[in-house]
Structures are given as C-alpha cells and as structure tokens.
Amino acid sequence: MSGCDILVSGTGGFAARIAFDIAATAPAPVSVVIAGRNAQRLDWLRTAANARAKLFGTKARFTTYSVDLLEPGASDAMLAATGPKVVAQAASIQTSQVIAQSGNAWTRLVAEGGLSATAVFQALLSARVAAANTRRGSPAILVNCGFPDVVNGIIIALGHKVASGMGNVAILSNVFGGSASTPPGAEVKVLAHYQNLAEWRKKPQERQGRAPRVWIDGKEVADVFGTFSDIQLTPEPVIEISGASGVPMLLAMALGREWSGHVPGPNGLPGGYPVRLAGGELTLDLPPGVDREEAVAWNASFEAENGMVVAPDGRISFTGVLLEKIGQYRPAQRSGFAASDLEAVCEDLLELRSELMLAP
Structure with a gap:
C-alpha cells in the first residue's frame, strides 16, 4: 500500500457515514483506506463505498486495512502501511449509542452525570493514534471523531497535534442553516458545546437552559430556541448529519483546498466554533464582535x-x-x-x- 489521501479508522456507523458520503461527493480522484478489525464489516464497507462512487459518478476509490488498535504497536503499523495525508479517527471502545440506552446503573450514571463519563474511553484509541502520528516522519492531519469537544484537549495535553473533530457544533450549524427561519444563502455562524445538543432532542416546548449562540449574516439571534423551534433531533446520535458534516473538510484537507464551516475541538480547544481551512491549517472564523x-x-x-x-x-x-x-x-x-x-x-x-x- 503506497499511501492514501484519507484513512478512516473504524467500521461503525460514524465511519460508514464518512466513507459513504466521500464516495458520493468527492469532487476529484481520492483514495480512501477503511481500517478496522471486523473483516466482514470491512468487506461490506469497501464494497458499498466503491458501489456508491460508481453510482454517483465520482472518482473515489476504497480499500481496506485489517487492524486491532488495542494491540501493541497497531497504530504505528496502520499509519506506516497506509501512509495517509488525513486520518479520520472514528474507532472507539465506547459506542455513542449510550445516550439512547437505559436499564442499568452505568447508563443511569451517564444520563445523570453527562457524556464526559465516557471521555477516557473515547480518548484511548485516539490518543494512541495521535502518539503514533507524532512518531511518524511526516505526520498526517488528524481529525478525532470521538468526543472531540473534550478529548481533543486531552490529546494536546499529551503533547500531540489534532486538527479538529466532526459533528456536534456542525450538527447545529447545519440544521440552523437549513431551518425555515434562515433566509436562503444567509451566513450562519454558531458557538456550541456538545452539551447544547441535548435540548434539541426534546420537544420544542420543553427546551430550556443555555442555548448555543447563533449569528445570521453577522447579527446574533436573541431567542435561539424560539427562532429554531422547527428543528428536532432524534434521541439517538444523528449520524446522518454528524458523520456527514466533516466530509467536505476531509476532502478539502486531502486535496489541498480551502474550506469554511464548523468543527468541535479545533486544535484542542474545548467546544465548537466556526473555522476556516487554508494552507492546511484550521483557524477560528468568529462572528463580528466576538474574540478568541x-x-x-x-x-x-x-x-x-x-x-x-x-x-x-x-x-x-x-x-x-x-x-x-x-x-x-x-x-x-x-x-x-x-x-x-x-x-x-x-x-x-x-x-x-x-x-x-x-x-x-
């Protein structure tokens, strides 16, 4: 394997969404490796992604790499074998489905104490991949998909680089942009922490507490819950949006193009922000009147x-x-x-x- 444009580490629903949307939207030839330990799942993701590329007429091409990231040295071997420009690290020992589960003392602890109860589980594999990436002679751009609002800060504290995460703030920025309350073509900028998402899983009349901060064409929205009362998220992780949200960014990173949008954990910062990608670097792209x-x-x-x-x-x-x-x-x-x-x-x-x- 001589090297690839994008390595997608993981075979779950989030990784599948990334691969399938790259297949459907890639604007230029791009090589993608999907890595994981479930051979049957890898075969299916490769087959389906290549079929979608054919279906949509893109020049994305998908291959696989078998790896168990819990094994010693596995992250180093994976990066050496695949030689990626960009890594979308979506493998985790903690499923995101915990937010919709119940029936035992662990799910109750997470429901009452918050998702940061799972942060160390989300961080384990991403920290190992980040460390292996640091040891490479030519490190890839690392995008951590596992709880990036918090985990990216841990990765930085360990002395490694991480460009950003995917989802969370980008879920809200895109659903607000698609709301009936937002004029077509308007610029939407959002500051949002992952904790803001919980209110949008409730019915509109039940939403309270702290809302995300939203600007439309440079003007901050005074009543976010009221303005976007048409928005409704599912109780389960909204992978259809979150997994898709980073695909334009990943493609821009791999193809050396500029991009602007929203990401959680840019360069290890807590929470989510509007950002701009230029020269392979992400920088904050905040609304008027708001500083870093x-x-x-x-x-x-x-x-x-x-x-x-x-x-x-x-x-x-x-x-x-x-x-x-x-x-x-x-x-x-x-x-x-x-x-x-x-x-x-x-x-x-x-x-x-x-x-x-x-x-x-």
Whole structure:
C-alpha cells in the first residue's frame, strides 16, 4: 500500500457515514483506506463505498486495512502501511449509542452525570493514534471523531497535534442553516458545546437552559430556541448529519483546498466554533464582535460546571454532578489525574463500567 489521501479508522456507523458520503461527493480522484478489525464489516464497507462512487459518478476509490488498535504497536503499523495525508479517527471502545440506552446503573450514571463519563474511553484509541502520528516522519492531519469537544484537549495535553473533530457544533450549524427561519444563502455562524445538543432532542416546548449562540449574516439571534423551534433531533446520535458534516473538510484537507464551516475541538480547544481551512491549517472564523478569549471561555464554562476539564498543565478533573457520581464509586478520581495516566485511569473506569452495567 503506497499511501492514501484519507484513512478512516473504524467500521461503525460514524465511519460508514464518512466513507459513504466521500464516495458520493468527492469532487476529484481520492483514495480512501477503511481500517478496522471486523473483516466482514470491512468487506461490506469497501464494497458499498466503491458501489456508491460508481453510482454517483465520482472518482473515489476504497480499500481496506485489517487492524486491532488495542494491540501493541497497531497504530504505528496502520499509519506506516497506509501512509495517509488525513486520518479520520472514528474507532472507539465506547459506542455513542449510550445516550439512547437505559436499564442499568452505568447508563443511569451517564444520563445523570453527562457524556464526559465516557471521555477516557473515547480518548484511548485516539490518543494512541495521535502518539503514533507524532512518531511518524511526516505526520498526517488528524481529525478525532470521538468526543472531540473534550478529548481533543486531552490529546494536546499529551503533547500531540489534532486538527479538529466532526459533528456536534456542525450538527447545529447545519440544521440552523437549513431551518425555515434562515433566509436562503444567509451566513450562519454558531458557538456550541456538545452539551447544547441535548435540548434539541426534546420537544420544542420543553427546551430550556443555555442555548448555543447563533449569528445570521453577522447579527446574533436573541431567542435561539424560539427562532429554531422547527428543528428536532432524534434521541439517538444523528449520524446522518454528524458523520456527514466533516466530509467536505476531509476532502478539502486531502486535496489541498480551502474550506469554511464548523468543527468541535479545533486544535484542542474545548467546544465548537466556526473555522476556516487554508494552507492546511484550521483557524477560528468568529462572528463580528466576538474574540478568541470570549469564545473559548464560553465553551469552556460548560465542562467547568459539569463534566471534565483539562487544565493548561495537563491535569484532568471531573466536575459538578459527574464528579459526585464518579466519586461515589471511585474516590481516588475525586482529585483528578495527569493526562499521562490516561491508560491506567481508562482501565479503572472500564472496570467500573462493567460493574455498573450488571447493576439495575
């Protein structure tokens, strides 16, 4: 395998959405490798993606690479074998479907304490891929698809680069852009943390709390919930939007083109922002009157209130209700942990997850 334009690491629904939409929309020839450990699933994704490229008349071409990223050295071997320009890291030991599940003590802890309960699980494989990418002579552009609002900060704290994530803020920016309340062709810019998504899974009359910040043609929307009352997300992860949202960016990165849109976790920042891609680098593209300090502080305030905070010195701490819930079962985690202890903490919390999944 001589090298590819895009490596999609993972074989779940999110990775499939990425591959299938690249197949349908690639504006120029692009080579894509899909990597994972499920041979039958890999065969299907390759077959379906190449069929979609033929169907839509694009020049995207898909091959596969078999790998188990939990094995020692697997990330290094994968990157060496595939030689990607861009990596979309979508493999995880924690399914996103947990937000729609119930019936045991673990799903209850996540529902009450928040999705940051899963952050270390989402970070494990992405941190390994990021470390392997750092060790490469010519590192790829890394896009982490696993809980990027929080995990990308962990990757940076470990001393590695990460360009951005996909989904989350881009879900909202695109549904707002497609709303009946937005004039056709209007410029929409959004500041949104992943925690903002929960309200849009509720019925319009039940939405409350903090809304995302939205600007239409440079003017901030005063009543976001009221203006976009026509928007309704599903209780399950909205992969049809989130998985698709990063595809134009991935293609622009691979083809050396410019792009603008919205991403979570750009260069490790907390939460989501409007951005611009030029010269292979992502920079914030904030609305008028909002500077970087204000935008970052607004996004950071969500996890500071409840969730997981990554301090400038690399110390990682649970906060709010999540701290209380985790602390009930793992008192040692009350004081937080160093980013370098990620693997040990992940092992500890995996044991906790297994215990709680057996409890009603």
